[in-house]
Structure formats: C-alpha cells, structure tokens
Amino acid sequence: MSSTGTGIQPPPPVIEAARSPVTAFAFAGRTKVLPILELALLIAASIAPLVLRDYITVYATRVLILCLFALSFDLVWGYAGILSLGQSLFFGMAGYGVALLSRDFGVGSIFAVLPAGTLIGFVAALLLAGFLLLGRHPSSVVFVSLGTMTGAYAADRLARGSHYLGGQNGIPSIQPMTIGSHELSEGPGFYYLVLTILVLIYLLSRFLLRSQFGLALAGLRENEQRIAFFGYKVQHLKAIIFAISGAIAGTAGSLYAFHEGFVWTNMLGVVMSTQVVLYVLFGGSGTLIGAVIGTAIVEGLSFWLSDNYRDIWPIILGVLLLLVILFRPLGLISLVLGERERVGHFGPSLKEKRNAAP
Amino acid sequence: MDTLVIAMFEILSFGAIVVLVVLGLGIIASMMGIFNFAQGEFVLLGAYVTYLVHSVGLPVPLGMLAAPVVVGSLGFVVEKLVVRRFYAAPIVAMLGTYALGLIIREAVRGLTGGLYLSVPEPISGSITIGSLHFAAWRGVIVIITLLVMAASHALLAYTSFGLRVRASLENPSLARASGISTGMIYSVTFAFGAALAGLAGALIVPVFSLFADLGIRFLIQGFVAVMVGGVGSFAGPVAGASVIGTFSAWLPWLMSPVIADVLVFVLAIIFIKFRPQGLISGRGVNR
Numbered sequence: 157m158s159s160t161g162t163g164i165q166p167p168p169p170v171i172e173a174a175r176s177p178v179t180a181f182a183f184a185g186r187t188k189v190l191p192i193l194e195l196a197l198l199i200a201a202s203i204a205p206l207v208l209r210d211y212i213t214v215y216a217t218r219v220l221i222l223c224l225f226a227l228s229f230d231l232v233w234g235y236a237g238i239l240s241l242g243q244s245l246f247f248g249m250a251g252y253g254v255a256l257l258s259r260d261f262g263v264g265s266i267f268a269v270l271p272a273g274t275l276i277g278f279v280a281a282l283l284l285a286g287f288l289l290l291g292r293h294p295s296s297v298v299f300v301s302l303g304t305m306t307g308a309y310a311a312d313r314l315a316r317g318s319h320y321l322g323g324q325n326g327i328p329s330i331q332p333m334t335i336g337s338h339e340l341s342e343g344p345g346f347y348y349l350v351l352t353i354l355v356l357i358y359l360l361s362r363f364l365l366r367s368q369f370g371l372a373l374a375g376l377r378e379n380e381q382r383i384a385f386f387g388y389k390v391q392h393l394k395a396i397i398f399a400i401s402g403a404i405a406g407t408a409g410s411l412y413a414f415h416e417g418f419v420w421t422n423m424l425g426v427v428m429s430t431q432v433v434l435y436v437l438f439g440g441s442g443t444l445i446g447a448v449i450g451t452a453i454v455e456g457l458s459f460w461l462s463d464n465y466r467d468i469w470p471i472i473l474g475v476l477l478l479l480v481i482l483f484r485p486l487g488l489i490s491l492v493l494g495e496r497e498r499v500g501h502f503g504p505s506l507k508e509k510r511n512a513a514p
Numbered sequence: 515m516d517t518l519v520i521a522m523f524e525i526l527s528f529g530a531i532v533v534l535v536v537l538g539l540g541i542i543a544s545m546m547g548i549f550n551f552a553q554g555e556f557v558l559l560g561a562y563v564t565y566l567v568h569s570v571g572l573p574v575p576l577g578m579l580a581a582p583v584v585v586g587s588l589g590f591v592v593e594k595l596v597v598r599r600f601y602a603a604p605i606v607a608m609l610g611t612y613a614l615g616l617i618i619r620e621a622v623r624g625l626t627g628g629l630y631l632s633v634p635e636p637i638s639g640s641i642t643i644g645s646l647h648f649a650a651w652r653g654v655i656v657i658i659t660l661l662v663m664a665a666s667h668a669l670l671a672y673t674s675f676g677l678r679v680r681a682s683l684e685n686p687s688l689a690r691a692s693g694i695s696t697g698m699i700y701s702v703t704f705a706f707g708a709a710l711a712g713l714a715g716a717l718i719v720p721v722f723s724l725f726a727d728l729g730i731r732f733l734i735q736g737f738v739a740v741m742v743g744g745v746g747s748f749a750g751p752v753a754g755a756s757v758i759g760t761f762s763a764w765l766p767w768l769m770s771p772v773i774a775d776v777l778v779f780v781l782a783i784i785f786i787k788f789r790p791q792g793l794i795s796g797r798g799v800n801r
Contacts, residue, residue, distance in 0.1 A: 239605060293790055297605055298549060302737055303783050309734055310776040317772035426730065430612070437609060467624045474617035481610045482599060 234441035242304030248424030250409035277406015312425030326420030440487025529759030538710030540751025554729030560715025581716035589708025744792025
C-alpha cells in the first residue's frame with residue numbers, strides 16, 4: 157500500500173460499492189436484512205420503556221436524541237463524503253437558541269421551540285456551507301473538515317467567554333417543554349416523543365436518499381468528478397445535504413437542551429462533534445441504521461462500563477474505534493449487511509441501472 | 515520602546531513554539547500526505563515523558579533528551595502497525611490517527627489523574643540586556659527551534675537520507691525500482707515527525723504545564739498553520755506556523771484574548787478559502 161503514499165490525492169471512496177456482477181447476483185437472491193433490522197430495532201425501542209426502569213428510560217431518551225444527531229452526521233459523511241468535524245456547531249447553536257428563547261422570552265411550547273431549533277441549525281449550516289463548499293474552486297475534504305472543526309472550536313471559545321450565554325456554566329434550569337398545557341418531563345412521555353421524531357426523520361431521510369437526489373449523492377460519494385461531468389452541480393448538492401443535516405442536528409440539539417434542562421459549552425465544541433464521528437464510524441457510515449446502532453452501542457457500553465471502569469473507559473473506546481477503522485472500515489453494520497444491500501438500489505431495477513452506468 | 519521590544523520577544527518566542535509544534539506535522543503531511551490527528555498527542559506524550567523523568571528525581575534536561583527518542587520510537591511502531599494501512603485513503607487516516615490520539619490522550623489523563631502538573635524550567639531566571647529582562651527559557655526555545663529547523667532542512671535537502679525521502683515522495687514506484695525501501699522511508703519519516711512533536715512537548719511543558727488537553731490546543735493551530743503555509747513543501751508549514759504564531763501572540767495585545775484566538779483561526783480559514791494552495795505552493799524541499 158505504501159506505493160501510493162504521496163502527496164494529496166482525490167479522496168478515494170471510503171465505501172466501495174459492490175461493482176462485480178457476481179456479488180450483486182449473490183445478494184440479489186437473499187432475503188433483505190435491512191428492513192428486518194429496522195423493524196426489529198423499532199419494536200425493541202417501542203417496548204423498551206415498558207420493561208426498563210425509569211432512570212434507564214431517561215438515559216435511553218438521551219441516547220435516542222444522540223441517534224438523531226448521529227443521523228445528521230451520517231447524511232453528510234456517509235452519503236455525501238463531506239467530513240464535517242463541526243457537526244456539534246448546529247447541535248449546540250440550536251440548543252443555546254432554544255435555551256435563550258426559554259430564558260428570555262419564556263417560550264417552551266414544543267410547536268415553537270422545535271421549529272426554532274431546526275431553523276437555527278438549517279440557517280447556520282446553510283451559511284457555513286455557502287462559505288466552505290461553494291465558490292470557484294471546489295474545496296478539498298481536508299479544508300472542509302478543518303473549516304467545520306474551526307467553526308465548532310470558535311463557537312465553543314466564544315460561548316465560554318460570553319456572559320450573556322452563561323460562560324463556562326452554560327444556561328441552567330431551562331423550563332420543561334410543553335404541549336398545549338401539558339408539561340413534558342423526563343420519562344416515558346418524552347421518550348416516545350423523541351422516538352416518534354426519530355422515526356419520522358429516519359423515514360424522511362430514507363425517502364430522500366432513495367430518490368433521484370439520493371442517487372446523485374451516492375454518485376458524488378463514489379466518484380465526484382464523474383458526477384460533475386454528468387452536469388450535476390456538485391457543490392450545490394453538497395450544500396443542500398449539509399443544510400438538511402444541519403437542520404436535523406438542530407432538532408436534536410433543541411430536544412437535548414429541553415431533555416437535560418440545561419445547555420453548556422461542550423454541546424458546541426470539538427468534544428461533541430468528535431463523539432458523533434465516533435458513533436457513526438462505529439456503527440457503519442453510509443447506512444442510516446448504522447448510525448443509530450453505533451450510537452446505541454457506544455452509549456450503551458459507556459453506560460455499562462463507565463460505572464465500574466470510569467478511568468479506562470475512554471481508552472477502551474479509542475481502542476475499539478481504532479480496531480473498527482482498521483478491520484471493519486464499514487462499521488459493525490457490515491457484519492450483517494451485504495454490500496449490495498447497504499448501497500441500495502435506485503429506480504425501477506438493478507439491471508437498468510447497471511446498463512445506464514458508464 | 516522597551517515594551518515594544520518585550521512584546522516583540524514574546525511574539526518571537528510564541529511563534530517559535532508554534533513552529534516547533536508544526537514542523538513535525540508539516541513534515542508528515544507534506545512528505546507522506548497524511549494529516550496526522552495524533553500529532554497533538556505526540557506533543558502531549560513528549561511533555562509527559564519529561565514530567566515522568568522529572569518526577570523520579572532525574573534532571574529535567576535528561577527528560578527533554580529522552581522525550582523525542584521515546585515518542586519517535588512510538589511513532590515508528592505506530593506507523594508499522596496502524597498508519598501503514600491508511601496510505602491509500604488519507605481521509606480514513608485522519609480518523610484512524612484521531613482514534614490513536616484519543617487513546618494516548620485518555621491514557622495520559624488517567625496517568626496524571628486529570629491534574630495540571632508543572633515541570634520546572636531547566637534554565638530559570640532571566641537574561642538582562644540593558645534595562646530589559648527576557649525569560650531565559652523562552653530564549654532557549656527560540657534558539658533550539660532555529661537549530662531544529664536548520665537541521666531538519668539540512669537533513670532533507672543535503673543528506674542521502676533526505677534524497678531518498680524526496681525520491682519516495684515524488685515517485686514511489688521509481689524509488690522502489692531504484693532500490694529504496696519506501697516502506698522503511700515512510701516509517702522513519704513518520705518517526706522523525708513524531709520525534710519532533712515529542713521534542714516540542716518536552717520544551718514547552720515548563721511554559722504551559724502538563725495537562726491532558728495540551729495536545730488539542732496545538733492540533734487545530736497546527737493544521738491551520740500547515741494549510742495556510744501550503745502542503746507539500748518544507749518551507750510552507752514553517753512559513754504558515756510563523757504567520758499563525760505571530761498573529762496568535764500579537765492580537766491579544768490589541769483585543770480580548772478570546773476574540774483574538776477565534777479571529778486568528780477565522781482569518782486563516784478565509785485565507786485558505788481564497789488561496790487553497792497556501793502561502794508557498796511549491797513541492798519538495800528547496801535547496
């Protein structure tokens with residue numbers, strides 16, 4: 157492998173589609189794993205609060221919110237090949253935004269704060285994408301990752317230094333979220349609310365990615381130059397998916413703020429955005445369910461291990477991550493999911509698509 | 515006038531620290547095309563080794579000599595075991611080295627117990643010139659940085675090892691056909707970059723004291739500096755580091771440190787946006 161270790165090359169596809177007809181044929185005949193997996197997880201998630209103790213349900217709610225956050229990163233990295241190391245910027249900004257709404261204006265209605273958080277994430281991501289991705293020269297992956305990381309770092313620093321935003325301590329004791337006159341506190345109610353939102357956004361993303369737009373994105377990830385050659389405006393596609401993912405991160409951030417009852421600078425900073433990279437890589441980028449599974453496993457393990465092995469848990473996490481990157485670059489999901497099914501197919505039939513491909 | 519000279523010295527010495535940290539990062543990025551996210555943690559490890567040597571009662575300079583050796587050896591092993599697999603996919607390399615950095619950082623955090631530990635300056639006190647006082651250790655850092663810079667450049671530009679490194683950079687297959695073991699060259703180059711980071715960590719630990727997030731502080735700064743300077747050449751990262759170091763040290767004199775810190779990075783990113791090739795767009799090592 158060392159023969160190619162020079163200079164800067166165009167980013168090779170991290171995720172290789174199964175190209176050989178033989179593999180494709182082998183998978184075409186099998187039962188589909190993905191829908192079964194999704195359904196099983198949904199059922200498990202639906203009955204979880206009934207069997208879990210209350211404090212674990214609260215923890216599980218947090219995990220679901222983080223799943224939503226992980227989805228947003230998976231959309232940009234797993235599907236469009238944009239390495240956003242500052243995804244927490246949108247998560248945290250939305251969190252701070254709704255916290256301010258609640259603190260300064262007393263707004264806590266779910267119909268106000270969720271759209272507000274989503275909008276904050278969307279606008280912030282759109283602006284950042286407009287700067288980082290659009291322009292005369294196409295931006296390199298390294299530049300975009302550096303730019304997003306700097307964004308998160310800068311936001312973290314500024315929030316820490318700002319009295320208005322509560323400095324180091326963040327904004328504590330946010331009022332509970334309300335639906336009409338009903339106050340939503342931690343527990344099964346909040347859990348099912350988050351689960352519903354997660355499922356809705358999951359389905360929307362799934363629909364989006366299996367559409368014409370998703371097809372163009374998949375092409376973008378596999379071979380950017382070819383897609384540009386076909387006449388797609390590559391940078392626009394990237395900016396759109398980046399903004400969408402920002403909106404999802406914003407939704408997650410506003411939910412998180414109200415669930416935890418406070419926001420603090422870590423939500424904005426590099427710590428949070430590297431955590432989400434970890435979730436997605438662990439579970440498997442390029443599949444929506446991989447992001448969810450990765451988050452659940454990492455958070456589950458940390459819940460279980462951090463009690464007994466608080467000090468060495470982060471080290472274990474690092475080692476596990478390294479092993480996954482080295483030996484399972486497609487994440488844990490690749491253990492059960494075949495190549496063909498992971499990439500998915502678009503349009504009427506596989507055969508047609510392959511004939512149409514150059 | 516006196517404050518101006520003192521300010522200039524402060525800026526110079528901080529610039530030297532940034533150059534020292536960035537040099538290893540720049541060599542690995544330019545010569546191998548790998549953006550090493552564990553570089554900040556190599557700095558941290560260098561600092562930790564120095565602290566360790568100091569805490570068992572041995573003199574601090576000994577620790578500073580040991581740090582590059584220890585970190586360099588670790589870099590060699592890490593390259594053989596991990597980084598080697600990533601040359602075909604530089605982006606995955608960023609993530610892989612990030613995981614590596616996480617392991618080192620958390621290990622050090624566990625070992626230090628999350629405390630801020632201080633290491634005394636081996637040369638303390640100040641140098642007095644006329645009515646001006648300069649912190650002696652910062653002066654030493656400036657001098658060592660200049661020496662290391664010159665030595666690294668000489669190594670890459672004038673020795674046969676440097677020739678091999680450059681050959682492997684420009685045309686790996688031809689280099690291999692000419693009997694150069696490119697695999698070995700990559701290992702040694704990576705180890706060299708790591709050793710420089712280790713040295714940087716050892717030298718700056720008396721100034722910044724030792725804490726687990728010491729590396730992160732320099733990581734973003736280092737990457738921004740490499741991009742501003744331009745990847746691919748020896749002079750690029752050094753120039754970038756000088757610029758970033760100067761601004762980072764100078765702007766806090768004009769405005770609040772928080773704003774200055776953020777402003778440097780934002781300005782740098784805007785600069786890279788409009789000049790992606792960086793300050794110096796050449797390739798290789800100029801002689």
